Amino acid sequence: MPNDSSSATAILLTNRLHPHSHSTHLPPLILSLTADERTRSRYSFITEDNTLVHLQLPRGTTLQQGDILTSETGEILVQVRAKPEQVLTLTSDDKLQLLRAAYHLGNRHVSLEISPNYLRLSPDPVLEKMSIQLGLQVVTEVAPFCPEGGAYSHHHE
Numbered sequence: 155m156p157n158d159s160s161s162a163t164a165i166l167l168t169n170r171l172h173p174h175s176h177s178t179h180l181p182p183l184i185l186s187l188t189a190d191e192r193t194r195s196r197y198s199f200i201t202e203d204n205t206l207v208h209l210q211l212p213r214g215t216t217l218q219q220g221d222i223l224t225s226e227t228g229e230i231l232v233q234v235r236a237k238p239e240q241v242l243t244l245t246s247d248d249k250l251q252l253l254r255a256a257y258h259l260g261n262r263h264v265s266l267e268i269s270p271n272y273l274r275l276s277p278d279p280v281l282e283k284m285s286i287q288l289g290l291q292v293v294t295e296v297a298p299f300c301p302e303g304g305a306y307s308h309h310h311e
Contacts, residue, residue, distance in 0.1 A: 164198075164206040165230055170215060171222040181222060181231030183207075188239045189265060189276075189299045192217040207232060219300050236298035242282055243297065244273040244290045255288050265301035274299055 165183075184202040191199070195211040209223070217223075221234040246252050249270075256273055259266050264281065267274035275281060277294060285292050 164208055165225060165232075166208050166210055167223040167230075167232060168210050168226045169224045169228070170211060170217065171224060181233045183230070183232040184235055185223070185232050186235045186237035187217065188237050189301055191237070192234065201232060216303060218303075219298065236300050238296045238298050240277055241267075241274050241295060241297055241299050242277055242285070243293045243295055244275075244285050245271065245293070246290045248289070251289050255285055255290055258284065258288065265299075267299055267301045275301075 183205055185199055185207060186202060187199065191197070193216050194209065195213055195215040196209055198206060198208050200206055207223075211217075211223075217234045219234065219236040223232040223234065224230060244252070244255055246255075252273060256266065256268055259273065259275065259281065262281065264275050264278070273290075274297070276299070282292050282294075
């Protein structure tokens with residue numbers, strides 16, 4: 155958590171923009187957050203250049219990789235990045251095995267990143283064992299984690 159000396163320069167971020175709704179140059183501030191941190195709509199964080207920011211976004215907001223946050227006046231832009239964290243990455247040469255694993259993991263309501271070549275989830279020994287039994291290769295690694303939002307979620311509420 156930030157110390158008192160940095161609170162004098164705190165920035166209040168109240169708006170989320172679509173990643174492509176601003177100019178082509180990147181915002182000056184980068185906020186790297188884990189998947190869990192990206193679900194906190196009212197919280198204080200430190201940007202990569204040690205600037206204190208306070209989020210005051212609509213409740214239920216889930217930030218995504220590339221989102222742009224702004225102050226109330228829209229003058230300050232901060233880009234959200236997925237911070238690398240410990241994950242299980244599941245792979246298989248057989249796409250049907252990946253599809254079956256996604257089905258079984260979905261039945262357990264875990265946060266899951268889905269790509270054509272891998273599935274990614276938070277470390278869990280029971281799910282790791284299940285994935286191995288399904289014939290998948292499982293690697294524990296540190297990587298950005300961008301789970302699906304769910305069938306009823308919308309990227310920009």
